[in-house]
Amino acid sequence: MKTLLFSLLLLTAPLAAGESVYQQLGEKEGISAIVEEMLYRVGGDERIVHHFDGVDIVHVHEQITLQVCDVVGGPCEYKGETMQVSHEGMGVTHADFNALVEHLIAAMEKHEVPVAAQNQLLAALAPMYEDIVQE
Amino acid sequence: MKTKLSVAACACAMAVALTSSVHAKTPGSKLLATGGASTIEGAGGGGIVPWATLSSYADTGEWGATVNLSEVSVDDFRLSVKGISASWNNRIEVSYARQTFDLSTIGGELEQNIVGAKVRVVGDLVYGDLPQISVGAQHKINQSFALPSAVGALDDSDTDWYVSAAKAWLDGPFHRTWVANVTARNTRANQLGLLGFGGDDEADSRWVAEASVAMFINRYWAVGAEYRQKPDNLTFAEEQDWRDIFVAYFPSKRVSLVGAYTDLGSIAGLDNQSGWYLSVQAAF
Numbered sequence: 001m002k003t004l005l006f007s008l009l010l011l012t013a014p015l016a017a018g019e020s021v022y023q024q025l026g027e028k029e030g031i032s033a034i035v036e037e038m039l040y041r042v043g044g045d046e047r048i049v050h051h052f053d054g055v056d057i058v059h060v061h062e063q064i065t066l067q068v069c070d071v072v073g074g075p076c077e078y079k080g081e082t083m084q085v086s087h088e089g090m091g092v093t094h095a096d097f098n099a100l101v102e103h104l105i106a107a108m109e110k111h112e113v114p115v116a117a118q119n120q121l122l123a124a125l126a127p128m129y130e131d132i133v134q135e
Numbered sequence: 136m137k138t139k140l141s142v143a144a145c146a147c148a149m150a151v152a153l154t155s156s157v158h159a160k161t162p163g164s165k166l167l168a169t170g171g172a173s174t175i176e177g178a179g180g181g182g183i184v185p186w187a188t189l190s191s192y193a194d195t196g197e198w199g200a201t202v203n204l205s206e207v208s209v210d211d212f213r214l215s216v217k218g219i220s221a222s223w224n225n226r227i228e229v230s231y232a233r234q235t236f237d238l239s240t241i242g243g244e245l246e247q248n249i250v251g252a253k254v255r256v257v258g259d260l261v262y263g264d265l266p267q268i269s270v271g272a273q274h275k276i277n278q279s280f281a282l283p284s285a286v287g288a289l290d291d292s293d294t295d296w297y298v299s300a301a302k303a304w305l306d307g308p309f310h311r312t313w314v315a316n317v318t319a320r321n322t323r324a325n326q327l328g329l330l331g332f333g334g335d336d337e338a339d340s341r342w343v344a345e346a347s348v349a350m351f352i353n354r355y356w357a358v359g360a361e362y363r364q365k366p367d368n369l370t371f372a373e374e375q376d377w378r379d380i381f382v383a384y385f386p387s388k389r390v391s392l393v394g395a396y397t398d399l400g401s402i403a404g405l406d407n408q409s410g411w412y413l414s415v416q417a418a419f
């Protein structure tokens with residue numbers, strides 16, 4: 001039991017180090033790189049890339065970077081469209097949403113973001129599912 | 136005959152899944168590990184509890200399939216399971232499992248075939264407020280009824296019905312992702328059905344509770360525990376609840392491995408049956 005408690009404590013170690021999620025994501029620069037990596041992967045994914053036909057991807061990169069920075073408590077303010085408006089009529093499915101989340105996770109893994117920080121970002125974005133997905 | 140037909144349906148669904156997956160880069164779009172593992176009764180879930188999740192990674196508009204093998208080895212018995220499943224659209228799962236129960240100490244072997252189906256009714260494991268809720272059935276056909284009949288079992292086949300609810304917390308305690316599942320099952324199966332259905336003590340089916348909880352240490356490794364209440368229909372021997380603690384490994388969407396320490400209580404009069412459980416699943 002003691003060892004179990006000890007290993008659970010170890011799991012929370014990245015927090016004990018006192019770094020915020022924003023810092024663990026690498027601050028603005030890190031977030032920008034993660035979102036870039038994610039969008040790069042989306043670009044090679046035949047399941048969802050069609051949604052981005054004719055889209056200003058530089059603008060989307062900028063907006064998602066700001067939004068991520070904002071939701072994890074970084075010094076940014078997302079002033080773009082609501083998720084409902086910006087994804088309206090796109091017909092994003094459960095599968096499409098998961099595909100994008102998968103690319104975000106892959107990007108965070110590549111940037112060696114600790115699991116605890118990954119989970120906090122994912123939990124902050126997941127509630128947007130209901131505004132983005134139309135099934 | 137019923138079994139053969141269902142097996143043919145499974146095989147056919149799998150063929151469709153296999154041909155369509157030739158073009159897909161991954162087995163499906165559901166997130167890693169959300170297809171769960173395979174249970175000893177063929178349905179997708181933990182090791183001994185069927186979950187509300189559907190096996191394979193088939194998401195909206197997709198087909199998926201799994202092939203799985205499980206071994207449970209306790210003091211005086213050994214259970215081997217070969218199973219296949221096919222799923223569509225994150226909506227429906229059909230499964231088939233063949234169980235061989237080796238009575239290592241007593242001598243002899245019991246066999247059973249299980250055809251299962253599960254439908255997601257509402258909700259989602261990961262998104263939204265509702266848990267994912269599914270209903271399922273497992274039609275079990277005992278292939279070696281002489282022994283079960285001799286110890287008081289009434290029938291050689293029957294159907295278990297169940298309803299399951301599962302939810303994931305992406306950022307749960309310790310900032311880890313947690314998954315919990317509860318299942319209510321209506322059954323009169325003696326030791327899964329390996330000892331037949333209904334008995335001299337209790338003829339009718341009853342509701343039993345089953346539950347699982349797992350914590351993902353990272354994207355690929357999870358640890359957890361399961362509990363499964365059992366009916367107790369035969370006078371010749373007491374049947375007890377089952378439990379296990381497990382470690383699951385999801386190196387990719389293609390394969391998963393589960394290892395567990397399991398306590399199956401008393402089986403056929405032999406007490407304290409504990410040991411290990413190993414399961415491997417390949418997904419397409």
Ligand code: HEM
Pocket residue numbers: 048051052055056059060063064067079080081086087092096097098100125126128129132
């Ligand atoms: C949690 C998940 C998601 C977040 C946080 C998110 C965030 C955003 C943001 C901030 C914008 C820019 C809005 C603006 O221009 O002001 C945007 C645009 C866009 N998103 Fe998402 N999104 C998500 C999921 C998805 C998914 C799953 C798809 C499709 C597979 C998608 C496709 C698009 C497209 C195509 C645009 C460009 C719209 C346009 O400029 O016309 N998004 N998203």
